[in-house]
Amino acid sequence: MPTHIHHTPPDMEMKLRSMVGAMQGFGSYRLVTFDAGRTWWSVEEDGAAVKPADPKLLERIRAFDALADHARRNGPIGSRPITQDDVSALENAGFGVAGR
Numbered sequence: 001m002p003t004h005i006h007h008t009p010p011d012m013e014m015k016l017r018s019m020v021g022a023m024q025g026f027g028s029y030r031l032v033t034f035d036a037g038r039t040w041w042s043v044e045e046d047g048a049a050v051k052p053a054d055p056k057l058l059e060r061i062r063a064f065d066a067l068a069d070h071a072r073r074n075g076p077i078g079s080r081p082i083t084q085d086d087v088s089a090l091e092n093a094g095f096g097v098a099g100r
Helices: 055-074 084-092
Strands: 017-023 027-033 041-043 050-052
Touching: 017 055, 027 055, 055 084
Parallel strands: none
Antiparallel strands: 017 027, 027 041, 041 050
């Protein structure tokens, strides 16, 4: 039985991206971009409807990415005394920080 092999044109490889996940307050999501992340689109489960992605969802995803970057640069939060930069990164990603 023949197999269909899809090749992404070389000029699209750096531009075409997708994200799939779930986030509290937003539910599950499936996002695609065709311009290297400048514009993100939300795709329905069945692929039948496409609409601009929720800016608040994109903001939360970027905050989680920034939190992960912060931890990579500075080490795991909690493995050392917590700094104000740690608190800011956590709060930006939607976490509450007790005692602050």
